[in-house]
Every structure is written in C-alpha cells, then in structure tokens.
Amino acid sequence: MSLDDGGAPEDPRDERHPTAPPVPGVGAAPAPRRGRPRSEGVEEAVFAAAVALLEDGIPLADLSIEKIARGAGVGKATIYRRWPGKEELFVDLLRSVEPPDPVLPGTSVRDDLVTLLEALRRRGLAKRTSALLHNVFSQMQSYPRLWDAYHHTVIEPRRRMGLDALRRGVETGEIRADLDIELVNDLFVGPLLVRTIIRPGAPLDPGLPEQVVDAVLAGVRPPG
C-alpha cells in the first residue's frame, strides 16, 4: 500500500472542520481565534475511547459516535465540532498510529525498493498483531470515503517515493527504460499489497521484500 496510489479522487478532509489554525501567510491577518479555545484533552480522550471499544472487539460498523462520546466522557457536539463524521475521525485516528515514512538508503534502487517494501511488510504485520489495527484495518476495507481519505493522506506520498526511486533507477541503468514506470511500480508493490490488504493471513516472512524485489528484477523465467 506504500508505493501505490492512483491519484487524488477527492479529499474529504479538505472540508474538515478546522482543527489547527492554517499556516499564517506572511502578510495575512493573524486571525486571533476568538472564543474559548478547544480543549486539548478531547482529541486524545476520543481516540482512547475509540481504541478501547475496538479492542473490545466491537466491529467498526457498530462503532457509533454516541458510544465513543459516552466512553470518552465527551459531548457529541464536541466530536462533531472537530470531525464532520465517523470516517474523518478514523482517518485521523489511523494517521496517529501510522509509522513515519521510511528513509531510503539511496545506495541502489534495489536497496530503496527493499526498504519501501519492508515498510509495507511491517505495517502488514502490525495490522496482524495489534488488536486495534487488525480490527480497524480488516474492516476499513469498506467505508469508501475512509478508504479514499487514507489513501490520499497516507498512501499516496509513499507511492511517490517509490516512483521517484524507480525513475532514478532508469537513469542509472538499473531499471529497463522500455517499460511504463507506473507498471513497474505495480509489479513491486502488488505482491505485498495482495498479502496485506486483499488476502490477510498470507505469510509475511522477513525475507519477503528481498525475494520480491529480486524476483521482479530478474524475472521468473529460467535464465537459460
């Protein structure tokens, strides 16, 4: 899911209720944010309550704003003030547990790709071990708006990292120049995505990224 995304259909978070003040332009008005400022503890309490409920095994579809508000000791309006709906809330929640972007070694395209796929593998594993991630992710394969938003804010940036690495590889001669770069990206990413997203439960052994990268680089036809 890391090197990969098809573009930006639309981002529901753009209409999100303003949580942080926008970056102030140099000459722009300071926009003093009048009224009582939003409580810092709320975000945190809401996330904690949602996580607690998910860890209790409640499926995502049954997670109501009402229950979360109750569990967090928070008014419903306070939640709606921050997020327009359930899906946007979960996008933020997921982002809050998402590990940072991997740092590419840059020594070779092969190493870069292995690093990127390794990040994919690790998230696949985390999804499986963490009760939370397992629950959320396995069911998030629905909720198209949630899915799209996650794609756009988390996945797409990493996909660009992969495409950049591949373009460098074409320049250095490590990657064939006669192939569509997007297709090549899919060749590397597809196998891991299949195992993490579409077929949860498939093996994600430590050597998998290297195996995939080497196999795609060399091809599966016998060298003869």
Added chain:
Amino acid sequence: MSLDDGGAPEDPRDERHPTAPPVPGVGAAPAPRRGRPRSEGVEEAVFAAAVALLEDGIPLADLSIEKIARGAGVGKATIYRRWPGKEELFVDLLRSVEPPDPVLPGTSVRDDLVTLLEALRRRGLAKRTSALLHNVFSQMQSYPRLWDAYHHTVIEPRRRMGLDALRRGVETGEIRADLDIELVNDLFVGPLLVRTIIRPGAPLDPGLPEQVVDAVLAGVRPPG
C-alpha cells in the same frame, strides 16, 4: 483477485436460510412442505430493487433492507425468511452476475497466465462500466462476511487455476523452480489486483495482461 485466495476461513452462507427445499433423503420423510409455497418472483424482485437502488448511486452502506423491501414491493419478513442479513443477500446477488471461469488454452504457461489476467482485467472493466458492479465492488472491500463469502466461492477456485498453471510451467521448464510458487503467483496477480481493487481508476488497457506477464517473466532489470 482471480488467481488468488488465502484459504477458506468459514462460509457464512452455510447457515443461510434454506432457499430451495432440501433434497429429500432417500429414506427420509418426504417433508411435504405444507402451506403456500414461496413465490418465485420474490428473489428476482429483490435483486432488481437492490440493483436499481445501487444504480441510483446509493452507497452499499446506506442500502437498507427496508428500502429494498419497499422498492421490491415485498415485506421485510419475506426477505429475512430467505437471507439472514444484508451481506448474505449481496453474496447471492454478486454470484448471480459473476462471469464464468475462463478456459485456459493450455498451449503454454504464458498463454494461460495471459488468459487468467485477461479475465481479471475484464472484470475490472465491468466493475468500472457497470454502475452496479462498480458500486458494490468498490465498497465491498468491507463487510467482512460478504468479502469472505465472495473469496471462498469466486476467488479461491480461480486462484487454484493459477497455481496449477504455474506448477505445470515449472515442470515444463518455463518457470524457475527455485521460487516459491505462491510468491510467483502473487507476482503475476498483484499488479492487476492493485489496479482493479485497491486503486480503482487506474488504466486497464487491453495489452496490460501481456505486458505484466512478459515483464514478470523477463524481469525489469536490463538484460545486459
């Protein structure tokens, strides 16, 4: 999604309410099925109403049994008599529009793989053209019971076809024998799945199956 599946977790349809009368065992009581027999038109009317609603752009999550019953001119209880819930209803609906398994030419592994991937591509296109399939499928990436059932009855058989073809290729020397066969399968299937399931909107040109098969067979590293 065609060559591919991770196994059969469990099939919720096994507990499905009997749609057709069970085949009477030889020595078993004839079970005369007294009372008014089930109307034949119901199934059809329910499917038609569901499809009509989906074609109107209503997302799967907002499709209530209530709306379907209303649209079909059918009582809610009549639907619950046939299917335990929304998901099971849609499993039946999807199965009713799924094209038959492709026939492999058997001339070579390459041809077989291209044929299987072409079937994948066509379904991806159908998903995109048909308002119905696109809607259901893009959102079905959820509803775990619906997803599982679809896997089990549609995806898994085709996955076995792919694995069988690859095993033949190893025997004939067309495929390297030093690689895990499941991994090789993912190398072929992954790219197309990425574009049909995970990243709807990506191009699915007619030559795509051949490009993928040839690239994976030959590798993306320059031949030098």
Added chain:
Amino acid sequence: MSLDDGGAPEDPRDERHPTAPPVPGVGAAPAPRRGRPRSEGVEEAVFAAAVALLEDGIPLADLSIEKIARGAGVGKATIYRRWPGKEELFVDLLRSVEPPDPVLPGTSVRDDLVTLLEALRRRGLAKRTSALLHNVFSQMQSYPRLWDAYHHTVIEPRRRMGLDALRRGVETGEIRADLDIELVNDLFVGPLLVRTIIRPGAPLDPGLPEQVVDAVLAGVRPPG
C-alpha cells in the same frame, strides 16, 4: 371554564395521527387497516408513565417524550406514531381524566346555572387536590396549542350548555332580554374562572356557585 369558550380557532388534533379508524360511511369502503394493529396497551402505558412522572413533581415543561417513552418501556417512534407532539399527547391525557358533562336539572335557570358553576368549582378543587391535575393545569396555562385544543374539545361544549340555558331563561322571563347573552354568560362564569384559572389559591367554598348566581341575578346595588 365550563360555560365558556370563544369559538374554535383551529383544532390541532384534527391533524392528529389516526388512532381509531374513522366512522365508516354506509356505502364507504371498509378500509381494512392492513398490517399489525396498534397495541392497545401502549396508550395506557404512556399515560401511566406520564402521570407517574408528573406525580413525582416534574414540571410539564421538563417532561420530555424521551422520558415518557423510557418510563413506559416504549419506543419513541411508537409515541410519535400516535401523537404529533407533546401537546396533543397531553390533550388526550387530560380528556381521559376529565369528568363527564354535568346533567342540568332543568327546573329553573338558576338551578341550571348553579349546577354548571358547581361543576366548575369541583374541577377547580380537583385541580388543587390531585397532584396530577394541579401540576398539569397550573403549568398548562402556557403551551398555547395545548390550551387551545383543551378549550376546543372540553370547554367549548360546556359553554354551549350554559348559553342554551340562558336562552331558555330569556324565554321564560327569568333573565333580562335586553342584555347580550354572551355577556351574561361571562358575568356568571367569569368569577369562578378567575378563581380556578387565573388566581389559583382563591377560596372555592361549597356555597360559592349559589352566591355568584344569586348576586349576578340580583345585582350588587342595594335594593333601595
């Protein structure tokens, strides 16, 4: 409040949700009322819960549909199916505890008026003794729609009884014919209404109706 009403502004209960089927015209269609019939116990349970809450001292304004539904073990929708809102519900509740119309002796206009005012006095007393009526009535002096509906369905009929009795009195010579009959009615009714509605707490002694009737008949100017 008995002889008295100003007419029929509009009756909100006319738009009330149909509780009983309308009286069937002779040749009209039977209107079979399909579907599950409304539960008989609901009305009763709702009234009981409302009365219980009012007897607990909860003011009318704080009596929410939500609380009533909770207390009656009934869904909110079930209440909204029968009454469009809080006010209509209470009109029905009040009607269910309203004593029947008094029977006029007909021996003389004086006796008829005393009987009607006695009914007014008794309701004033009931309002004071019954915890329920006291609470509802003392606060119902608001809620204009509730007030109007009560007027129209309970008060207006009795007002007509009073006007009829006075018209008879004019014919028999017991009442001056040179006065507006509506004004005369107000002369009798006004004093009791003042003490029951506007000035709760004022004395309502047993002899009051006779005192009022005799004083209005004879006048308060010394006979000399």
Added chain:
Amino acid sequence: MSLDDGGAPEDPRDERHPTAPPVPGVGAAPAPRRGRPRSEGVEEAVFAAAVALLEDGIPLADLSIEKIARGAGVGKATIYRRWPGKEELFVDLLRSVEPPDPVLPGTSVRDDLVTLLEALRRRGLAKRTSALLHNVFSQMQSYPRLWDAYHHTVIEPRRRMGLDALRRGVETGEIRADLDIELVNDLFVGPLLVRTIIRPGAPLDPGLPEQVVDAVLAGVRPPG
C-alpha cells in the same frame, strides 16, 4: 387582571442577579464596585432582540437565550450575569412595556369601576393589536415563575385599588354590604379577564366596561 390578585406567593426576582448596586447601608462599606462597569446598552439590546424575535412570530417557548444573545450581538454569559433565566428576563421586559396605573376619578364607585375596567379593556386590546404583547401574554399563561412575578408586581397593586374602591362604595351605600367584598370584586373583574386572558379573540367593544358594571350593579333578573 387589574383589580385582581390572590396574594404574593413568592417573588423569584428577589434572588435576581444584582442589576443595580445595592443601596449602601449607612455604616456599611461603600463597596466601590471595582472593575469594568456593566454596559448600559446591553439591557436595551437584549430587549430589542427579544421583541424583534417575538414580532417575527416565534412563540415564547421557542425563544432561546441563545437566539436572543445572537440577535443582540451579546454573549450568553452577559445575559446570565443579569438574569437567572428566561422567565426573569421576560418579567423585566413586560414591566418595561406595562402602562401606568389608571387614576380613579373618585366621583362615584360606578365611575371608579368603569375606569378600572377600561384600563383592563385597553390592555386587552393592546395585547391583541401589538404583535409583541399578544404573543407574550397569550403564552405567558404558563411559565409559573413568570406568571407569579407578573402577578405580584403588576396585578396585585391594581387589585388593591379595586378592593379599596368597593369598600368606599359599601360605606357610601352604593354597594350592598351583605356580600363578600372579594366576591364582588370578582363579579366585576371576571368578565373582562375572561375575554382578555382566557378567551383571546372575544369582542372588547368600547362600551363593554360600562355594560359590565351596570349589569352587575343592577343584576340580570328582570326588575319586575
């Protein structure tokens, strides 16, 4: 409502938040009221906003503090600093539009009573013509605290005027001495109150006070 009141139950405005500084006791500390003094325009802006909303036809029950604050361009806390709640606010509002007590001619009891009833009639008309007063008053037949406060500060004083006039009439021989003076008061006041408070919409012709006074003085039984 003018000659009439049953007493002073209790005045909730006594616990009202201090609007004006309390009268300084002789030896008490001057209590210099430090800090920014209350803005003078607030009271006025709040009243104006409330009146504007009522004139737009919003019923009293639907008039929220929130709406008033919004309409007045005033913070909610500023309102709560001055009045404990909606009812107390409206007591002040009503008092600010109440006409002054009538001046009794003193020529005769009949003239005094006509004057008092004329004041009642005029307020009844104002209630009907002015969109504001009509709305507030017709619905104020509720809100017990509002009702009580209004009684205590507006109605009760005029009631005492009426009782005093009647006592003078008993002394001058214009009024029978064998009747309860409170009852006699109700005989005069009741008919007008019925038409202004309980039965809005009833006619309030200019001659009505004279008709009522004369009819009650002379009685409705034919003189023969």
Added chain:
DNA sequence: TAATAATCGAGACGGTACGTCGCGTCTTCTG
C-alpha cells in the same frame, strides 16, 4: 503610570432532548 479587577463578545464544554430512520422481530389479514 501601572496594577488590578470586572466586564465584554465569542465560543467550546458536558449534557439532554429533539424528531427521523433503520434494525430485526412480531402480529394481523388476505390469498
């Protein structure tokens, strides 16, 4: 002049109720 203190508009806060909708079950009448 500087510190102090109560006010102001604004709006976030935890709550409660609103009236609607869908859930899955049930209960009636009609075929």
Added chain:
DNA sequence: CAGAAGACGCGACGTACCGTCTCGATTATTA
C-alpha cells in the same frame, strides 16, 4: 402456511440549547 403491511422496542443519527467555563480584549478604579 406464505405474503404485504406495518407496529413494536431499540438505538443511532446530526442539530439545537441548556447553563457553565475559559479565552483575549476592553474599561474602569485603586495604588
């Protein structure tokens, strides 16, 4: 008996106000 119709208890939806609170800014008095 099956079927449509629809009432039932339940619970979530997203909105509106409640009355309280916390902000920065304003405006007086006191030191």
